[in-house]
Amino acid sequence: MNITIDGKPCVCEPGEYLLDVARRNRIVIPTLCHHDGLPGQGCCRVCIVEVEIRGRRNIVTSCVYPVERECAVFTDSDAVNQQRRVVLALLRSRAPEADRINRLCKLYKVPEYERFASKSGEKCILCGLCVKACQSLGTGAIAAMNRGVEKEVSTPYDKPSDDCVGCGSCAAVCPTGAIEVKEDAASRAIWNREFRLRICERCGQPAGTMEELELAARKSGAEPSALCGECRKKAVADAMAATYGV
Amino acid sequence: MAIPAISDQDFDRLTRAYPSDRRYALAVMQDMQRRYNYIPPEGLTALAEYLNCPVAELYSMATFYKALSLKPKGNHIIKVCDGTACHIRGSVNLLNGIMAALGIGPEETTEDGEFSLELVNCLGSCALAPVMVVDGVYYGKVTLESLPDIFNRLREGAAV
Amino acid sequence: MNCTVLVCCGTGCIANGSIDVTEALSRALLEIGADASVKTAVKQTGCNGFCENGPIVRIMPDDISYYRVKPKDAPAIAASIGGKPVNRLLFRDEEGKPVLSQKANPFYTPQRKVALRNIGEIDPGQLADYRARGGYEALKKALAMTPDEIIREVEISGLRGRGGAGFPTGRKWRTAAGYEAEPKYVVCNGDEGDPGAFMDRSILEGDPHTVLEGMAICALAVGASEGFLYIRDEYGLAREHIQRAISDAEEEGILGDSLMGGGKSLRLSVVRGGGAFVCGESTALMASIEGRVGEPRAKYIRSVQRGLWNQPTVLNNVETFANIPVIINEGGASFAELGTDNSKGTKVFAMVGKVKRTGLVEIPMGVSLRHLIYDIGGGVIGDRPFKAVQTGGPSGGCIPADMLDLPVDFDTLTQYGAMMGSGGMIVMDDRSCMVEVARYYVNFLAGESCGKCSPCREGLRQMLQILTDIREGRGKKGDVELLEEIGETMIGASLCALGKSAPNPVLTTIRYFRDEYDAHIHEYRCPAGVCPKLTAFEIDPAACTGCTRCKRACPTGAITGGVKSAHNIDQASCIACGSCRDVCRFGAVRAAAKRRLAV
Numbered sequence A: 001m002n003i004t005i006d007g008k009p010c011v012c013e014p015g016e017y018l019l020d021v022a023r024r025n026r027i028v029i030p031t032l033c034h035h036d037g038l039p040g041q042g043c044c045r046v047c048i049v050e051v052e053i054r055g056r057r058n059i060v061t062s063c064v065y066p067v068e069r070e071c072a073v074f075t076d077s078d079a080v081n082q083q084r085r086v087v088l089a090l091l092r093s094r095a096p097e098a099d100r101i102n103r104l105c106k107l108y109k110v111p112e113y114e115r116f117a118s119k120s121g122e123k124c125i126l127c128g129l130c131v132k133a134c135q136s137l138g139t140g141a142i143a144a145m146n147r148g149v150e151k152e153v154s155t156p157y158d159k160p161s162d163d164c165v166g167c168g169s170c171a172a173v174c175p176t177g178a179i180e181v182k183e184d185a186a187s188r189a190i191w192n193r194e195f196r197l198r199i200c201e202r203c204g205q206p207a208g209t210m211e212e213l214e215l216a217a218r219k220s221g222a223e224p225s226a227l228c229g230e231c232r233k234k235a236v237a238d239a240m241a242a243t244y245g246v
Numbered sequence B: 001m002a003i004p005a006i007s008d009q010d011f012d013r014l015t016r017a018y019p020s021d022r023r024y025a026l027a028v029m030q031d032m033q034r035r036y037n038y039i040p041p042e043g044l045t046a047l048a049e050y051l052n053c054p055v056a057e058l059y060s061m062a063t064f065y066k067a068l069s070l071k072p073k074g075n076h077i078i079k080v081c082d083g084t085a086c087h088i089r090g091s092v093n094l095l096n097g098i099m100a101a102l103g104i105g106p107e108e109t110t111e112d113g114e115f116s117l118e119l120v121n122c123l124g125s126c127a128l129a130p131v132m133v134v135d136g137v138y139y140g141k142v143t144l145e146s147l148p149d150i151f152n153r154l155r156e157g158a159a160v
Numbered sequence C: 001m002n003c004t005v006l007v008c009c010g011t012g013c014i015a016n017g018s019i020d021v022t023e024a025l026s027r028a029l030l031e032i033g034a035d036a037s038v039k040t041a042v043k044q045t046g047c048n049g050f051c052e053n054g055p056i057v058r059i060m061p062d063d064i065s066y067y068r069v070k071p072k073d074a075p076a077i078a079a080s081i082g083g084k085p086v087n088r089l090l091f092r093d094e095e096g097k098p099v100l101s102q103k104a105n106p107f108y109t110p111q112r113k114v115a116l117r118n119i120g121e122i123d124p125g126q127l128a129d130y131r132a133r134g135g136y137e138a139l140k141k142a143l144a145m146t147p148d149e150i151i152r153e154v155e156i157s158g159l160r161g162r163g164g165a166g167f168p169t170g171r172k173w174r175t176a177a178g179y180e181a182e183p184k185y186v187v188c189n190g191d192e193g194d195p196g197a198f199m200d201r202s203i204l205e206g207d208p209h210t211v212l213e214g215m216a217i218c219a220l221a222v223g224a225s226e227g228f229l230y231i232r233d234e235y236g237l238a239r240e241h242i243q244r245a246i247s248d249a250e251e252e253g254i255l256g257d258s259l260m261g262g263g264k265s266l267r268l269s270v271v272r273g274g275g276a277f278v279c280g281e282s283t284a285l286m287a288s289i290e291g292r293v294g295e296p297r298a299k300y301i302r303s304v305q306r307g308l309w310n311q312p313t314v315l316n317n318v319e320t321f322a323n324i325p326v327i328i329n330e331g332g333a334s335f336a337e338l339g340t341d342n343s344k345g346t347k348v349f350a351m352v353g354k355v356k357r358t359g360l361v362e363i364p365m366g367v368s369l370r371h372l373i374y375d376i377g378g379g380v381i382g383d384r385p386f387k388a389v390q391t392g393g394p395s396g397g398c399i400p401a402d403m404l405d406l407p408v409d410f411d412t413l414t415q416y417g418a419m420m421g422s423g424g425m426i427v428m429d430d431r432s433c434m435v436e437v438a439r440y441y442v443n444f445l446a447g448e449s450c451g452k453c454s455p456c457r458e459g460l461r462q463m464l465q466i467l468t469d470i471r472e473g474r475g476k477k478g479d480v481e482l483l484e485e486i487g488e489t490m491i492g493a494s495l496c497a498l499g500k501s502a503p504n505p506v507l508t509t510i511r512y513f514r515d516e517y518d519a520h521i522h523e524y525r526c527p528a529g530v531c532p533k534l535t536a537f538e539i540d541p542a543a544c545t546g547c548t549r550c551k552r553a554c555p556t557g558a559i560t561g562g563v564k565s566a567h568n569i570d571q572a573s574c575i576a577c578g579s580c581r582d583v584c585r586f587g588a589v590r591a592a593a594k595r596r597l598a599v
Helices: A018-024 A078-094 A099-107 A129-136 A169-173 A210-220 A229-244 B008-015 B022-036 B041-051 B055-064 B084-088 B091-102 B144-155 C011-015 C018-033 C071-080 C127-132 C137-143 C147-157 C169-178 C199-206 C208-222 C236-251 C282-289 C318-330 C332-336 C369-376 C410-415 C434-448 C454-471 C479-493 C497-501 C504-522 C549-553 C579-583
Strands: A002-005 A008-011 A048-053 A056-061 A072-074 A143-145 A152-154 A187-190 A193-199 A206-209 B076-081 B115-120 B132-134 B137-139 C002-008 C039-045 C057-060 C064-066 C185-190 C226-231 C267-272 C313-317 C346-353 C359-364 C386-391 C397-400 C424-429 C535-539 C589-593
Touching: A002 A018, A008 A018, A018 A048, A048 A078, A056 A078, A056 C479, A078 A099, A078 C454, A078 C479, A129 A169, A143 B055, A193 A210, A206 A210, B008 B022, B008 B041, B022 B041, B022 B055, B022 C267, B041 B055, B076 B091, B084 B091, B084 C346, B084 C424, B084 C434, B091 B115, B091 B144, B137 C011, C002 C018, C011 C018, C018 C039, C018 C071, C057 C071, C127 C208, C127 C236, C137 C208, C137 C318, C147 C169, C147 C208, C147 C318, C147 C332, C169 C208, C169 C313, C185 C208, C185 C282, C185 C318, C199 C208, C199 C236, C199 C318, C199 C346, C208 C226, C208 C236, C208 C313, C208 C318, C226 C236, C226 C282, C236 C267, C282 C313, C313 C318, C318 C332, C346 C369, C359 C369, C369 C386, C369 C424, C386 C434, C386 C504, C397 C504, C434 C454, C434 C504, C454 C479, C454 C497, C454 C504, C479 C497, C479 C504, C535 C579, C549 C579, C579 C589
Parallel strands: A002 A072, B076 B115, C002 C039, C185 C226, C185 C313, C226 C267, C346 C424
Antiparallel strands: A002 A008, A048 A056, A048 A072, A143 A152, A187 A193, A193 A206, B076 B132, B132 B137, C002 C057, C057 C064, C346 C359, C386 C397, C386 C424, C535 C589
């Protein structure tokens, strides 16, 4: 199937998401809530583009828009730019401390919007990636609470959660660095809970929290590893080398 | 106010009619709300175990749906309709009158645990605006003058 | 001779005491029963629509309607049967003449009941009543038709979804029928959440079987074997009636394992809504049925293809399903004779607010707003000037007086920035402030948005802040343009229909009542005398008769003055709530601009 993006001919399969097609063709569309490993959020709306089918133009959200028929796509039309600027300005007022939003605002020349009420000290844009990451690991320690303008992400009752293993996946996928992780040589603190870290037997670096390693072991049916990820890979490589003499 | 603890037996009674299937999460929590006037923390944990889903997801539902509450509600629940028809026929003044009479704001409960006040969306009785519902009984065209009488009767435990 | 006494027991009439009236009537009839030549039966019916004048009692077959009936009126009514009507309980027309039949009552005469055809006529708890009026005949007929024939009739009827968006029902069914998948679902959206709308409640309460019959026909057409009715948490009576109707119909073998013995099965169950307006959106509603948070998803893949549990699902509104049996019984072409070219049939409107006769009205599509508000509704309360009518709830808009002659149909209302929505019509007079109306809806939606996508959640947050500022005298130059800018982005970039239509009340009030925004922002004045920070009330001593009504209504005791002497408002303790103006019968209370305090 053939479509054009900003005039450039692109080939794609029916049902493929527009964002993926654009990226494959090296056309830049900004995103915040999109993560290749956790697709389908479609909520920050920064990736909006305009799609023209049979002369009719519509704004669509490229990360969740499946291409079903031939169309012309515009990623920087006036309508797209105008709406994207307002969306970015709205997100900036929600999370004024998020560096990434501020950089995008600069890049897309978003004016000041002094009239907008800013949340002070906030970095979270409520994209939900952290919740999705936690759910997909099977822990489900955090979730979106409340609704509408009161929405926030937290653990139940804002208390340390028994389900949390302190793996930090939520913080790793967060596009704006909004989840606080404090770590020293022996412990990690996240979501109001402190976890003891297991030290890698080989390199002496932290291998992960006890709970995290136990969960991984339960899933794989093996003993909790005494090595960190890097050293585990090295150990496997060493074993291969010893066996096959590579 | 004494809050009843939720025992294993109570929980079994709550879930008896529902198979262990995620689709019944909302229904069980609504029954729980009706029985205890709120969703007790131990009820949430037991349900998560019963449905085999994370507590956080149920907690999320409990904060999302207005029919559910994480704080205990009073014996009498007063719902003041703030639908459009009621709004333009003076629901705000009615609400202010109730707040003054009971000394609580919306989503609050009196200290004696008797009354909870809720400002709710349209109750679909617009022809009777402004509307107030106390314990499921509708009061139409409520005036500020009629309030003390209604509350006194409720306090005395009389059927209204 | 047999005589039936029908007592309206819709929620409105129950609130006015119709249960007590029913009991009193039964007792009164029993007492005189011994020597009466007529056999009487008392029946509780669903909502008659004229809720403002409830409780309503109808005597059949004489077709005499009594209004505002109290239990103490029961003996007089019982004694009148077969004799002279009780004059004082009759409706009075404009000239004050008593009206016997609903057919001669100006509230009812222009109406054309299709979806509401049985309501007020039958006891909703009696399956036999429904069958006596042709109930389940359409299902019987549909069982002898092919799915394609059923869908053809619905397509010919031109029926469009009554829930708000107006999507052609036949096309939806045909798409769903085209997917090869097992199972398929049929869902009835009874999560009526628009403030000011109560037609779905009325149908579910007053004629539950017609909804079930509509769903069963749909299930036959698309090949569904399971169905759900998602009913608002607040609608207890509606759920009770539907639940009973399902078990009665299953017991009679109409629903269940073998639809009317035809071999096809349909299991229907009721799901109690959780109290979230956004669940009226179809994908959010389905998420809620699945036991999750009611968040919508992107609809690029429609739910007729992947809906409940990712299976093909047809979701229609209560009123849509209520029309189906009529279409099958009388044919799609006959249905299409009513209405306009693109909006066929009738629509039920809930006419409320500052209108004389409030209630439910079913009229053919395409009649004018003026006909609806003035001929049926009797005009504005107190004959005050009409300012606007708000249609379509939070997704709709405010239509001004110079557009009263617009025909009411899907496309016309949309063209003018409003929406048919589910059919709420809120009439506003000169004492309604359009900035405050816009703020009211934005505030409502800010709490009801699911909060998933940023344009809706953050856009509403900023709009609410700006509108609150304007209302409280902190508006700034450029605010109106900024509201428009946010609104355009929400329409374009929001995830679901809630967010895409959320700016409508703001944008239409700006479009038609820009001067009110300007008065608030630039002149520090609320022309309607509603916004308390900008309004001061004064009593005109020349007009005041000293009746003390305002003094008694004042919640803060700000009004002084003795009986029969002019009253005065103490501005220091006045909160400008306007209660005094509302109760004054002499027009002595006036709103004025509050003097701007030094900032």
